[in-house]
Amino acid sequence: MEQLETFNVESPDAVGAKTTKILIQDVLADLSLNRVIGRLKVFVDPVEPVFIFTALLRLGTPAIRLKDFAKIEMGSLGKDEIKIELQREAFTVKLLNKLWEKYGKESLEQPDKKIIIVKVDPVKEIDELRELVIEEPQQEVLDRLIDAIALRIIPEGFRVRKHELSTSYVLFVASEDTLKPEWIARAKDMLESMRSEKDA
Structure with missing residues (x-):
């Protein structure tokens, strides 16, 4: 002890x-x-x-936020999407669960195990996504x-x-x-x- x-x-x-x-x-x-x-x-x-x-x-x-373990940026030019590039995969399952809960499964694509595409308005959502709490x-x-x-x-x-x-x-x-x-x-x-x- x-x-x-x-x-x-x-x-x-x-x-x-x-x-x-x-x-x-x-x-x-x-x-x-x-x-x-x-x-x-x-x-x-x-x-x-x-x-x-x-x-x-x-x-x-302290709380672990998405920005602590991923790069978050605008998606492809002309598309309403945000690209999340995971730098550590330890929180992937918790992250996916949070994203599904917030945006629905139909709004997500995962073309690669380290890349997640979120189909949302990037201007409205990018700052909120950076601060998304994954674990407390x-x-x-x-x-x-x-x-x-x-x-x-x-x-x-x-x-x-x-x-x-x-x-x-x-x-x-x-x-x-x-x-x-x-x-x-x-x-x-x-x-x-x-x-x-x-x-x-």
Whole structure:
């Protein structure tokens, strides 16, 4: 497991804190999420009952756009088409699926495995095609992280939840009961304390 800069689990129940920490470590390791969390603080109180999960994230990989792995230019003179010349073929299947979804199969030709012709108005579509997102690694990681927290980490029965999510942090507050304002305030304080430690 890649070492977290901070990993604290607080609880009035010492055994519960230790068990929760082991559970979180196992879940993060199982889903290969260790590297995306830099700092992690959790508070759990089974008597209240409340579970607070806050983490600062370290997501590195930005979205992959068509322009990142292909040359996009006007097609043959006098024709309404755009020529895509693939420089790397790793994303071909995802690209074709996106193009079929956006323009329909009848609008595409693939005369060569590295060439795709899209029959559309090039003036209107060329800039949009260059920026077309083919893969969003950050979003896939965030989806896995939310599933891990919501389905595997938060105690069963804690169905009342509030969460905030961005590419830099995640915050979850969960309980069996109505969420108290002081729990949400505590979660925000935990998040701010991790940010302060990081900046120090």
